[in-house]
Amino acid sequence: xxxxxxxxxxxxxxxxxxxxxxxxxxxxxxxxxxxxxxxxxxxxxxxxxxxxxxxxxxxxxxxxxxxxxxxxxxxxxxxxxxxxxxxxxxxxxxxxxxxxxxxxxxxxxxxxxxxxxxxxxxxxxxxxxxxxxxxxxxxxxxxxxxxxxxxxxxxxxxxxxxxxxxxxxxxxxxxxxxxxxxxxxxxxxxxxxxxxxxxxxxxxxxxxxxxxxxxxxxxxxxxxxxxxxxxxxxxxxxxxxxxxxxxxxxxxxxxxxxxxxxxxxxxxxxxxxxxxxxxxxxxxxxxxxxxxxxxxxxxxxxxxxxxxxxxxxxxxxxxxxxxxxxxxxxxxxxxxxxxxxxxxxxxxxxxxxxxxxxxxxxxxxxxxxxxxxxxxxxxxxxxxxxxxxxxxxxxxxxxxxxxxxxxxxxxxxxxxxxxxxxxxxxxxxxxxxxxxxxxxxxxxxxxxxxxxxxxxxxxxxxxxxxxxxxxxxxxxxxxxxxxxxxxxxxxxxxxxxxxxxxxxxxxxxxxxxxxxxxxxxxxxxxxxxxxxxxxxxxxxxxxxxxxxxxxxxxxxxxx
Amino acid sequence: xxxxxxxxxxxxxxxxxxxxxxxxxxxxxxxxxxxxxxxxxxxxxxxxxxxxxxxxxxxxxxxxxxxxxxxxxxxxxxxxxxxxxxxxxxxxxxxxxxxxxxxxxxxxxxxxxxxxxxxxxxxxxxxxxxxxxxxxxxxxxxxxxxxxxxxxxxxxxxxxxxxxxxxxxxxxxxxxxxxxxxxxxxxxxxxxxxxxxxxxxxxxxxxxxxxxxxxxxxxxxxxxxxxxxxxx
Ligand SMILES: Cc1cc2nc3c(=O)[nH]c(=O)nc-3n(C[C@H](O)[C@H](O)[C@H](O)COP(=O)(O)OP(=O)(O)OC[C@H]3O[C@@H](n4cnc5c(N)ncnc54)[C@H](O)[C@@H]3O)c2cc1C
Numbered sequence: 121x122x123x124x125x126x127x128x129x130x131x132x133x134x135x136x137x138x139x140x141x142x143x144x145x146x147x148x149x150x151x152x153x154x155x156x157x158x159x160x161x162x163x164x165x166x167x168x169x170x171x172x173x174x175x176x177x178x179x180x181x182x183x184x185x186x187x188x189x190x191x192x193x194x195x196x197x198x199x200x201x202x203x204x205x206x207x208x209x210x211x212x213x214x215x216x217x218x219x220x221x222x223x224x225x226x227x228x229x230x231x232x233x234x235x236x237x238x239x240x241x242x243x244x245x246x247x248x249x250x251x252x253x254x255x256x257x258x259x260x261x262x263x264x265x266x267x268x269x270x271x272x273x274x275x276x277x278x279x280x281x282x283x284x285x286x287x288x289x290x291x292x293x294x295x296x297x298x299x300x301x302x303x304x305x306x307x308x309x310x311x312x313x314x315x316x317x318x319x320x321x322x323x324x325x326x327x328x329x330x331x332x333x334x335x336x337x338x339x340x341x342x343x344x345x346x347x348x349x350x351x352x353x354x355x356x357x358x359x360x361x362x363x364x365x366x367x368x369x370x371x372x373x374x375x376x377x378x379x380x381x382x383x384x385x386x387x388x389x390x391x392x393x394x395x396x397x398x399x400x401x402x403x404x405x406x407x408x409x410x411x412x413x414x415x416x417x418x419x420x421x422x423x424x425x426x427x428x429x430x431x432x433x434x435x436x437x438x439x440x441x442x443x444x445x446x447x448x449x450x451x452x453x454x455x456x457x458x459x460x461x462x463x464x465x466x467x468x469x470x471x472x473x474x475x476x477x478x479x480x481x482x483x484x485x486x487x488x489x490x491x492x493x494x495x496x497x498x499x500x501x502x503x504x505x506x507x508x509x510x511x512x513x514x515x516x517x518x519x520x521x522x523x524x525x526x527x528x529x530x531x532x533x534x535x536x537x538x539x540x541x542x543x544x545x546x547x548x549x550x551x552x553x554x555x556x557x558x559x560x561x562x563x564x565x566x567x568x569x570x571x572x573x574x575x576x577x578x579x580x581x582x583x584x585x586x587x588x589x590x591x592x593x594x595x596x597x598x599x600x601x602x603x604x605x606x607x608x609x610x611x612x613x614x615x616x617x618x619x620x621x622x623x624x625x626x627x628x629x630x631x632x633x634x635x636x637x638x639x640x641x642x643x644x645x646x647x648x649x650x651x652x653x654x655x656x657x658x659x660x661x662x663x664x665x666x667x668x669x670x671x672x673x674x675x676x677x678x679x
Numbered sequence: 680x681x682x683x684x685x686x687x688x689x690x691x692x693x694x695x696x697x698x699x700x701x702x703x704x705x706x707x708x709x710x711x712x713x714x715x716x717x718x719x720x721x722x723x724x725x726x727x728x729x730x731x732x733x734x735x736x737x738x739x740x741x742x743x744x745x746x747x748x749x750x751x752x753x754x755x756x757x758x759x760x761x762x763x764x765x766x767x768x769x770x771x772x773x774x775x776x777x778x779x780x781x782x783x784x785x786x787x788x789x790x791x792x793x794x795x796x797x798x799x800x801x802x803x804x805x806x807x808x809x810x811x812x813x814x815x816x817x818x819x820x821x822x823x824x825x826x827x828x829x830x831x832x833x834x835x836x837x838x839x840x841x842x843x844x845x846x847x848x849x850x851x852x853x854x855x856x857x858x859x860x861x862x863x864x865x866x867x868x869x870x871x872x873x874x875x876x877x878x879x880x881x882x883x884x885x886x887x888x889x890x891x892x893x894x895x896x897x898x899x900x901x902x903x904x905x906x907x908x909x910x911x
Contacts, residue, residue: 259727259728273885283901287901306874309861312859317864332906334908458708655718672716
């Protein structure tokens with residue numbers, strides 16, 4: 121696989137031909153020539169082209185705490201599924217682990233919560249699906265928002281986040297998010313996170329989509345990896361207080377006879393064994409839902425991003441917020457096919473990279489909030505100004521060579537080593553040629569509703585990170601989710617440790633799972649689907665039909 | 680779902696059994712095509728998490744190659760095995776009590792000094808990092824270079840599996856980076872000031888004002904706000 125196919129050459133030439141002119145505009149300030157959209161223009165492009173506005177995008181959920189609400193159709197399907205377990209076959213006897221705080225999900229939110237729960241005196245168990253840190257948190261590239269410059273402030277950050285979220289965000293959560301950002305920046309720095317600095321030693325800050333100031337802190341384009349590997353290392357520095365259970369996803373919460381959350385049932389995916397963890401408080405930190413491939417989109421998310429936490433919490437009675445809204449990242453790779461849907465960080469545009477159509481023309485302000493930017497890309501392609509790929513996809517160009525012209529030679533190698541490496545593997549040098557991009561499924565905007573301390577309406581059940589809802593309204597801005605998992609991971613950890621001290625667990629039960637089955641029956645929902653999904657299905661269908669069902673807990677419904 | 684490739688099938692060996700898989704597949708998608716449900720040896724699928732390190736050999740080539748299964752395209756007659764994780768002992772330390780020099784390495788990873796400069800680690804690194812050079816930098820106490828060269832490490836651990844001196848390079852590297860990030864990078868002076876401002880309630884009044892606004896008032900304020908990337 122080497123480089124772009126021949127037939128794309130003509131379009132690539134046009135991109136190169138318009139580059140000098142575009143460079144000139146960029147130097148004078150692109151926003152003076154290509155104005156950001158007004159509120160009306162935004163609404164127009166969103167309503168016509170954003171996948172959330174498609175007439176089949178949403179449907180009514182028939183059971184559970186949000187019964188009657190319109191949610192994303194795929195989310196409804198997953199929630200209206202049978203449990204993986206039959207409660208009558210499970211004995212809730214002596215627990216395999218007994219702890220103060222159980223954290224489900226070992227990504228950024230889970231690790232941050234573990235560190236802070238421990239600092240507040242709790243014994244912690246982290247149960248995670250794959251390895252600790254095999255998570256969306258490891259993958260973020262662009263950066264984290266924090267108002268750390270004199271001409272910026274937490275309140276300006278607040279305004280940007282509210283506007284980005286279409287003013288649906290829960291204000292008290294956004295206040296916490298933006299006010300604690302500087303403190304989090306410092307906390308991570310003291311753990312050893314290497315935030316990029318300017319040549320004179322200041323924290324380097326870059327603009328991001330929907331920000332009105334330079335506010336993105338980064339660590340090259342391995343920001344997520346840098347933070348995640350530090351948090352993971354720190355978690356592993358406390359084996360006496362934090363027990364890490366890998367390859368053991370939770371399949372159901374366990375409650376006690378007073379309705380408090382009291383731990384979870386884990387499932388060993390290879391041996392089929394169930395593991396019972398009893399905990400005084402439980403934190404769900406299972407991340408997002410990219411692997412549901414909503415509306416058929418490819419995704420940027422890691423393999424385990426299957427919305428499990430939402431399923432578990434919903435069955436236990438937790439309320440969801442904004443599960444009707446999905447974030448599509450404007451710049452997913454459209455070519456080569458091996459990296460279809462992979463993320464091209466927004467920081468490329470932060471450094472001056474420009475989206476252009478097949479004729480090399482600019483058509484949208486590069487740093488609109490994500491939903492607006494993505495919709496504008498979809499419109500450009502729908503109107504015939506995109507480039508088709510050999511395998512039937514379509515995209516527009518993201519001009520990266522202009523970055524070197526704007527910021528000096530060597531910038532890409534220094535600031536975007538991951539992107540450079542990713543494309544080089546397939547014979548494309550992004551210093552010389554642009555990238556072909558199209559929106560990709562990226563982020564779960566909504567989730568389980570929380571308060572400022574990560575608490576839900578289910579006693580002793582807390583939630584942090586991407587799986588929560590309310591912080592970002594219906595559209596998260598870049599850089600606010602790394603911040604989110606740190607701010608609310610920390611808070612959930614602190615509160616869970618406090619609550620654990622006052623908690624006495626009663627008799628364990630799975631009655632809520634029985635009730636859920638009953639609700640399904642009463643609502644007349646007939647389905648073979650089971651959830652949580654745990655791992656998405658990518659096997660070859662022909663071969664799957666030959667599999668023996670009794671050996672395969674993952675066979676898709678209907679096979 | 681990750682890939683949609685025209686189906687020309689080529690033979691590969693997964694754990695010594697022959698399978699025909701679509702040309703252009705990555706090792707991950709090839710294994711799935713062959714019917715495997717991957718429950719380990721797979722993570723982000725985008726080259727960032729280091730969960731899918733794999734070893735392979737090609738016909739007529741004596742070399743043992745390493746790669747990430749999600750990033751490596753299969754070739755005819757390739758023999759593949761996955762290394763879901765590299766056994767290695769991460770040492771427990773209190774980062775607040777260490778000094779940013781050679782001492783912590785002497786104490787926690789003394790095997791680093793056993794490096795024989797064979798460069799096997801560099802050759803196997805799927806990120807194409809100069810692993811041996813960063814290990815040598817650690818030995819010289821040049822943390823800055825060690826950190827710079829190891830920064831893009833995704834901690835798959837292939838280096839540690841191949842090392843004749845049997846050291847965990849990836850764990851040594853993260854200790855180096857944490858020390859450097861904590862003790863040797865410039866202090867962010869304004870940050871302290873900002874944290875203080877927040878603690879002293881400097882923004883409370885404005886927060887209260889914003890939070891008491893109606894949706895329309897806030898919307899107006901938002902669309903009229905000054906967007907300025909020239910100042911910091
Ligand atoms: C490619 C990419 C780039 C991004 N770039 C940025 C960026 O530049 N800036 C920014 O702010 N944000 C970015 N984001 C978003 C951000 O990284 C995530 O939203 C955030 O890291 C989520 O953290 P989390 O801890 O909530 O979830 P995750 O980090 O995804 O962790 C969840 C963990 O829970 C585990 N889990 C799932 N189900 C179960 C179960 N049933 N039982 C046990 N464990 C389970 C998962 O395996 C995983 O380990 C990016 C995301 C992606 C995918």
